[in-house]
Every structure is written in structure tokens, then in C-alpha cells.
Amino acid sequence: MARTKQYNEQEVIEKAMSLFWRNGYENTSVRMLEKEMGINQFSIYASFGCKQGVFLESIKSYKAKLNIIFDKLHKGTDGVSDIKQFFYDSVNKPVEFGNNKGCLITNTYNEFAGLEDQLINEQMVDFMNKLKEVFIQKLRMDPSKDEETIHQQANYLVLAKHGLAAASRVNTKKEIDDYIDLTFKNI
Amino acid sequence: MARTKQYNEQEVIEKAMSLFWRNGYENTSVRMLEKEMGINQFSIYASFGCKQGVFLESIKSYKAKLNIIFDKLHKGTDGVSDIKQFFYDSVNKPVEFGNNKGCLITNTYNEFAGLEDQLINEQMVDFMNKLKEVFIQKLRMDPSKDEETIHQQANYLVLAKHGLAAASRVNTKKEIDDYIDLTFKNI
DNA sequence: TCTAAAACTAAGCAATTGCTTAGAAATATA
DNA sequence: TATATTTCTAAGCAATTGCTTAGTTTTAGA
16 A cells, blocks of 8 residues: 555664663754664654653563563572672673663663653653562572661662662773772672 | 952852852853853953863862862871762762752763863863872771772772762752662772 | 943753644555 | 655755844933
């Protein structure tokens, strides 16, 4: 009945994600997206509605990638040391898929922290809660910890993970490793 | 010989600082600065050269304010517990001077982490190094710590401080306090 | 009191932003 | 093969960006 799409939406979102990851949301223009995604603005808007639509899809795609290390954490049976391994994975895996620095989610969290974008904030809070829940589940594996300690430590770890992601954009590997090591000395 | 300035440069920079602190650099336009500073664009450019000039002066002004708690840390004689108090001060004092969230330096650090702005990066690195130095000095007060431990812990604390500032923009007081407490548990 | 120099106002500059649209090109079905 | 329908190209939209400038107002010193 009509002409066929010349691009694959998942493929072009992957490219958009990489660009957003490198530059942040505001510093990525639709013209830059055009070039990176290899399709015209018309196609971008036809497929994703608006710039924010492209971004939200990019985040979804990123989360899907993250699920690899997230699942690993979920399935682990070693409690705290699984969380520690998750910290290491978080700073190492991103290098594997795209060589971009930091974490797209955390970068976004920081970029939008002051502003009040409901859609984006939802994505962030959702992610943070999910993270905290898994941490709690892992911490509960240690029977010596009471519930209050567990929640306190979970709070601590979520913020530490957040700080780690921010640090991984600029700090050296040694600084990062020192940080992770000492973080878990407190647990 | 000529007309006198109708504004005080330090006063208007104070207002600019508050605006940058709330919105970040990119999300603050020169039109917004006009309104907040209460002076015309001509005056802004005459006094500070360019938008970035206003920003750099704002950062200087912020650092000066920060010196109050920085000096307190410097003069302290209790080593690690001075650092811990500095962490508490860092999240409480900002509320006193302007009720803005987080830390302007850290916000800037995050906003410019990906980009490569030399002038701004200089300011950031300078601040981080200064911070690390004081931490090292305080850690050395404990004679049981060897130099390697001191440097490792200093690295850790700088990153923790950074994460804390980011967290203080969005997290609750309890989460923040949990974080500080655990951060110093094993230092 | 006059005047030269600085401070001000307000309009305007080109470039960039996110987004739209008119029209040409392609193609699955009738 | 013909056509209806979608995809694509490329130009253009108003709004906003950082910054400039022509022209007016103010004021310290001659």
C-alpha cells in the first residue's frame, strides 16, 4: 500500500542513546540527532513524536542494556558481595557498550535534578527505587542485620552508587577502585 | 567626569550566583540574568564581558561564602571528626545562604563533566584538589594511619563529598544523614 | 555652566533551538 | 499496471540564544 521505512527504529534509538549519553539532553540538538541517527527530522518526529520522545526511548533502551548486570545482581546468592560486584560491573560494562562515560540514568538524574520534568523524574525515581529494593533484598541475606540497619545501609548504597556513576565520568580507575573498596568496608 | 554606576558589582553577582545555582549554567539565559540582577544586558556585558564571565565571578563569590565552613575545617584539631562535621555543614549551610539545593561547585562539575571547558574545569579541579589536601592533612592527625591509607581514604572522601552534594538536591534529610554516618563508620 | 566621558535604554543582530509542512519519491495492494 | 498511502527531502516557521550598537541620559571636572 505504501513506501516502506528505510530505518529500524530500535537501531536509530541506539544511536540516539549514545549521543544523549555523551552530551546530555539539553546539549543534544535535533540537528545532531539527525546526523547521528542517520535519518531526517521528519522521520524522527514521525517515529518518536518529539525530542523528549526520542530521549525517553533512549532511556528505555539503556535500561534494557543495564538489565544484563541488573539480572546478574538479582540472581546472585552472595548478598553484599554481589552488590559490590554490581558496583564494579556498573563502571566496567558501560565501557563495553559504547565507551561512553558514567551512567546515562545518573547523568540524567543530575541534569534534571533542579528542574521539574514529570516524565523524566518518573523514570529516575522508578530506577532508584528498583535499585534500593534489590539492595535491601541482598542485605537481608545476612541474618545478623536488623531491618533498621538494612534500610540505613540501602540508603547509603544507593547514594554511593549515584556518586560512583558521577565520579566515573572524570576520575581515574584507581580512585574509583579505592572508592568502591572503602564503600563496602562500611557494610 | 562621567555618570556613576547605579549598581554594585558584588551585589548583582550575588543575585546572579543564586540564579545559576538554581538553574545551572545552560538553563540560565542572559535575559533571566537581566531580571534577577536588576540591570540591563549592556551593563552585564560592560561589567563582566560575557555570560561566562558572570558565571566565573558567581563561582568566586560562592567559593568565598564556602570559605566560612572551609576555614572551620582548616582550623579544627579533631582530625576525622572535623571532616565529618564539614560534611554536615556542607549540606546545612547552603540552606542558610539562599535556600538553594546542593552545591554550586558540584552542580557545575556535573554539568560540565562531559564537555571540555578549560576555564570552568580549572575552577573545579582547583577546588577538588584543595579539598583533598585538607582531608589528607586531617587524616594525618591519626598516627595509626600510614600514607597509603591516608591517600586512599582521601580519595574516598572527596568522591563521597561529591556524591553527597549531588544527593542533597533530591534526597531526604534522613537519607543524607544515613549516608554521612555510614561514610565515616570505618574512617 | 558647559562639556566630555561614562552609564544607561532599547532595539536589533545572526545563529540556533524544537518543530512543521509542501511537495517529490517510493511501494504494497487492487 | 495503476493508485492510494506512506516515507522522505528540504525549506521554512516562530521563539530563544548570546551579544552588539545607535542613541539618550547622567554627572564629574574644566
